[in-house]
Amino acid sequence: MALFTKDSIERVREAVDMVELVSAKTDLRRAGSRWVGLCPFHDERTPSFSVNPEDKLYYCFGCQKGGDAIGFLQEVEGLDFQEAIETLAERYNVRLEREDEDPEADRKRRERDRLLGLLDRTARFYASYLETSGEAAKARAYLAERGFSEETLREFRVGYSPSAWDRVLTGAQRDGYSPQELLDAGLAQRNQQGSLYDRFRGRIMFPLADLRGRVLGFGARAMAEGRGPKYLNSSESRIYRKGRQLFGIDVARSHATKSGRIVVVEGYTDVLAMHQAGIRETVAIMGTALTEDQVVELAKVAKHVILALDADRAGQEAMLRAARLAKDRDLELGAVEMPEGADPAEVLQKGGPDAMNGLLERARGMIEFQVHRVLADAELDTPAGRDRALESARRLIADVPKSSALRQELVRTVADRLDLPPDLVIAQVPHRSEPARVARSPGQIALGPEEAFLASCLASGEVGMATLEGASADVFSSQLMRKAREHLVTSFHDPLAGLQDGDPELGRLVAGVVAKADTQQPASEASLRLSFLQLEQRRIDRELRRAGEAADRSMQDRLAAARQDVRREMDAVMGQMA
Ligand SMILES: [Zn+2]
Numbered sequence: 185m186a187l188f189t190k191d192s193i194e195r196v197r198e199a200v201d202m203v204e205l206v207s208a209k210t211d212l213r214r215a216g217s218r219w220v221g222l223c224p225f226h227d228e229r230t231p232s233f234s235v236n237p238e239d240k241l242y243y244c245f246g247c248q249k250g251g252d253a254i255g256f257l258q259e260v261e262g263l264d265f266q267e268a269i270e271t272l273a274e275r276y277n278v279r280l281e282r283e284d285e286d287p288e289a290d291r292k293r294r295e296r297d298r299l300l301g302l303l304d305r306t307a308r309f310y311a312s313y314l315e316t317s318g319e320a321a322k323a324r325a326y327l328a329e330r331g332f333s334e335e336t337l338r339e340f341r342v343g344y345s346p347s348a349w350d351r352v353l354t355g356a357q358r359d360g361y362s363p364q365e366l367l368d369a370g371l372a373q374r375n376q377q378g379s380l381y382d383r384f385r386g387r388i389m390f391p392l393a394d395l396r397g398r399v400l401g402f403g404a405r406a407m408a409e410g411r412g413p414k415y416l417n418s419s420e421s422r423i424y425r426k427g428r429q430l431f432g433i434d435v436a437r438s439h440a441t442k443s444g445r446i447v448v449v450e451g452y453t454d455v456l457a458m459h460q461a462g463i464r465e466t467v468a469i470m471g472t473a474l475t476e477d478q479v480v481e482l483a484k485v486a487k488h489v490i491l492a493l494d495a496d497r498a499g500q501e502a503m504l505r506a507a508r509l510a511k512d513r514d515l516e517l518g519a520v521e522m523p524e525g526a527d528p529a530e531v532l533q534k535g536g537p538d539a540m541n542g543l544l545e546r547a548r549g550m551i552e553f554q555v556h557r558v559l560a561d562a563e564l565d566t567p568a569g570r571d572r573a574l575e576s577a578r579r580l581i582a583d584v585p586k587s588s589a590l591r592q593e594l595v596r597t598v599a600d601r602l603d604l605p606p607d608l609v610i611a612q613v614p615h616r617s618e619p620a621r622v623a624r625s626p627g628q629i630a631l632g633p634e635e636a637f638l639a640s641c642l643a644s645g646e647v648g649m650a651t652l653e654g655a656s657a658d659v660f661s662s663q664l665m666r667k668a669r670e671h672l673v674t675s676f677h678d679p680l681a682g683l684q685d686g687d688p689e690l691g692r693l694v695a696g697v698v699a700k701a702d703t704q705q706p707a708s709e710a711s712l713r714l715s716f717l718q719l720e721q722r723r724i725d726r727e728l729r730r731a732g733e734a735a736d737r738s739m740q741d742r743l744a745a746a747r748q749d750v751r752r753e754m755d756a757v758m759g760q761m762a
Contacts, residue, residue, distance in 0.1 A: 188269055192281045193254075196269055199276035200253040202240040209260050209438075224260055224442070225249050248656055251749055258745065262441040262485035263395065264738065265745035271396060299369045299423050302361050303391075303399040306352055306371055310343025310389040310402075320344040323388050323407050330453060331533070336460045339435060340390065345404065347386035370401055370418035383419070386411060390431060390452045392418070395484065397434035400424050403452060403470055417470075427475040430467040430482070431455055437485050439464035445488035447544065448474065449528050454492075457529040461537040463544070466528075469493075474506040483513040484738060490547045492520040492528050492540075504580075507550035513736065518547035521556070554580050555594050559601045570602050577602075578609065633722065634665050635697055637715045638672060642679065642701035644712060649676050651712040659719040661726065668693050710760050717754045721747060 203212060203219050212219040212235060223233035223244045232246040243250035249259065257268040273280045282290075314320045314337070323344050327337060345352070352371055357363070363380050366372035372380045387404035394400055401418030418424040430448075432455040440446040447466040449455060458466035465486070469478060474491070482489050489510065491503070503519065510517035520543045523531065531540050548556065558576045563569025577598045584591040599606040637655075641648035652673055660666045667690055675682030679698055683691050707715075724747045731739040 187283050188266075189281045189283050192273075192278065193269060196272050196276065196278045196280070197240060197252060197254070199278050200240055200272055201237075201276070202235055202242065202253055202256075203237050205253055205256065205272075206235050206242060223247060223249075248654070255745075255749055258742070260438065260441060261395075262437055264484070264741045265748075266741075267396060296423065298361075299365060300398050300400075302356060302365060302369045302371070303401070303423070305359070306356070306369075307341050307343060307389075307391040307399045307402075309352065309355065310345055310384075310391075311338070311341050312343075313346060314342060314344035314388070317344065317346070319346060319386075326407070327388070330457075330529070331460070332453075332456050333460065336456050339459070340432065340456060341393075341399075342456075343389040343391070345382065345384040345387050345389050349381040349385065352382045352384075353380055368421055368423070370421045370424050373419070384416065387416065392424070392429040392431055393434040394429075395433055395437055395481065400429060403431065405452070415470075425477070427472055428477040428481075429470070430478055431470055432459070432467040433481060433485070435459065436465050436467050440486040444486055445490060446482055446486040447490045447492055448482070449492050450494055451527065451529075454528040457532050458540070461532045461540065463537065463540060474503075474509075476509050479506065479509040479513060479515065480738065483510075483515050487514070488516045488518070490518045490520060490544055492522060492543070494522060494525075494527060503550065503554065510550070512734070514739075517550050519550060519553040520544060520547045521553070549590070551580050551583055552590065552594065555598065559598065562602070564602070570604075574598065574602055574604070574609065581609075633715075634660055634719060635693070635700070637719055638665075638668060638697045639700035639704060640707045640712060640715055642672060642676070642697060643704035644706040647709045648707070648712060649673075651709070651716060652676070655716055655719075659716070659723045661722070664689060664693060668697065672697070710757050714754060714757050717750055717757065721750050721754075724750065 206212060206219075206221070206224075209224040210221045210233065212221040215234075217236070217238065219235040219237060220231045221233050221235075222228055222231050223246055225233075225244060226247040226249075228246050233242065233244045235242045241250065241252055242256055251259075253272060254265065254268045257263055257271060258265065261268070261271075263271065270280065272278070314323060315334075327342070332342075353363075353366060356366055356371070363372065366380065367374075371383055373383050374380055384402060384404045386408055387406050390403040390405070391399045392401045392403055401421075401424030403418075404416045406412060406414050406416070417426065420426055431452055436446060436455075436459075443465050445465060447458065447463060449458060449466055449468050451468055451470065455466050455468045458464075467482075469475075479489075491506070507517050522528075522543070526534075528540060531543065535542075555577050558573055558580065562573035564573075577594075581591060581594050581598070584594065595606050595609045598604070599609045602609075638652070641652040644651070652669060655669065657666045657669065660669060667687075671682065671690065671694060672679055679694055683694060685691075724743050728740060728743045728747070731743060
C-alpha cells in the first residue's frame with residue numbers, strides 16, 4: 185500500500201488541535217503553557233498527564249507514555265499508523281497525498297470510497313426508517329420488548345429495511361449510484377429475468393462496521409416468518425468478506441483499549457444488551473467460529489480476549505484453533521462457562537450486570553476451560569467413558585508447558601474427577617517439545633552504548649539524574665544493565681559506596697561506568713535525550729527482529745511507526761543542538 189507523503193503527514197500534524205483531541209478522552213485544564221489532566225492510559229487520582237499545545241505532544245509522568253497526535257490516537261483507539269493518519273486527516277480536513285500511487289490503485293481506491301459512501305448512506309436510511317416508518321412499528325416493539333433503549337439502537341445504527349422491492353435501489357440511483365455499484369456494495373441482487381431488486385427487505389438491519397466505523401455490510405434479522413432465512417448477511421464482495429467482521433467493534437474499540445480486554449459474544453442483540461449493561465468492550469462474531477481475520481482485529485484493540493459463547497455452538501476444535509491463533513499473536517484468550525443454553529442477553533435479563541460480570545471474572549484460560557468441559561461431559565460410570573475423557577484431557581494438557589503450576593493443577597483435577605492416581609495421568613500425557621527459547625549468552629549483551637549512556641548521565645549532575653530516572657527499564661537489553669540503572673538511580677551521588685558485595689558482576693559494571701564518567705564533561709539535556717533515543721531505537725529494532733521472526737505483521741507495523749516517531753524526535757533534538 186502506498187504510503188502518504190511526508191509532506192501531507194506533516195500537514196496533518198500541524199492541523200491537529202492537540203488539546204481538543206485529548207479532551208475527548210480526559211478532561212484537561214490549563215497550567216501555564218501546558219494542559220494537564222488524568223492520564224487516559226493508567227489509573228490515577230492526581231493528574232500526571234500533560235499536553236503541550238504548541239509542540240502538539242503529550243506526556244505522562246506516571247506511566248511514561250508520550251508522543252504526538254498520531255501516536256495518541258494509535259494508543260487510545262487501537263489504530264495502526266495509517267489508520268490514525270487517515271482518521272486525523274478526515275477530522276481536521278487535510279487532503280492526504282500518497283507517494284507514487286499508480287493511477288490504477290488510485291482508481292480502485294476512489295471506487296471503494298464511493299461504495300463506502302453508498303453503504304453509509306444506506307445505513308442512515310435504514311436507521312431513520314426504523315425510527316419513523318409505520319411499517320417498522322413491529323420491529324420497534326420487538327426491540328423495545330427486548331429492553332433496548334433508543335440511545336443504544338442509535339449508537340449501533342440499528343435500522344429497518346422496507347419490505348418494498350426497490351426502495352434502496354431507486355433512492356441510491358436517484359443519488360447517482362449505478363446498478364453495478366449497488367451490486368458491488370451487496371445491497372442489490374438480480375432475479376432470474378436479470379432485473380435488480382433490494383437484497384434486504386422487511387428486516388431489522390445491523391450495520392457491520394470496521395474499526396473506524398465505516399459500514400462494510402449488514403447483518404439482517406427477518407421480522408416476518410417464512411420470508412427467507414432468519415438471519416441474512418451481505419453477500420461476499422470486494423468490501424464485505426464473510427468471517428472478517430466483528431459486530432460492534434467500532435463502538436467497543438475505545439473501551440477495550442482502555443480496559444485491556446475485549447469480550448466476544450455470539451449475536452447482535454447480545455452485544456446491544458452487554459453495552460447497555462455497561463460492559464462496553466463487547467463484540468459479536470455472529471454465529472461463526474472465531475476466524476483468523478477476527479483474531480487479527482481483536483489483537484489490534486486488546487491483549488485479553490474473553491469468549492462468552494454458547495458452549496454447544498462453539499465446537500471444541502474451533503475453540504482450540506482460536507487458542508492457537510491467539511497464542512501466535514500474543515493474545516491471552518479465555519472463555520466463560522455460560523449457563524446451560526443461556527446467552528449473555530438472558531444472563532443480563534435474569535441476573536443483571538453483576539451476574540455477567542461475575543461470569544467474566546471467573547473466565548478460565550482456554551485449555552483449562554476445555555479440560556473442565558471434557559470432565560463435565562465425561563461418562564464417569566463406564567471404564568470406556570473414563571478412558572475417553574482421560575485421552576481427551578491428556579491431549580489438551582500436552583499443550584501446557586511442563587513444570588507449570590497450571591499443568592500440575594490440571595493433572596490433579598483430572599485425577600480427582602476420573603478417580604485415578606495423578607502419576608497415571610502424568611504418564612499418559614504425551615511429550616511435546618517445548619518451544620525453543622532463544623538463549624542469550626553473555627557475549628551477546630550489548631554493553632557498549634548502554635554503558636556509555638549510564639556514564640553520561642552520571643557525569644551530568646541533576647540533569648543526568650532526571651534522565652536516568654525517566655529512562656524506561658526496557659530500553660536496556662539485559663537484566664544486568666537494568667540493575668545497574670536502578671542502582672545508579674538510588675545511589676546516584678555515591679554509586680560505589682552503595683554497592684553490595686553479593687553481586688560482583690554488578691560491581692564490575694558500575695565501577696567501569698563510574699571510571700568512565702570521571703573522565704567526561706557534563707552533557708547537556710538535549711545530548712542526554714539523544715543518547716536515550718538511540719537506546720530506544722535499538723530496543724525497537726530488537727523487538728522488530730522478534731516480531732519479524734514471529735511474522736507478526738500488526739506488531740511490525742506498530743513498531744515501525746514507533747521507530748519513525750523516535751527518528752523524528754532525534755531529528756528535532758539534533759535541530760535544538762545545532
Ligand atoms: Zn499515564
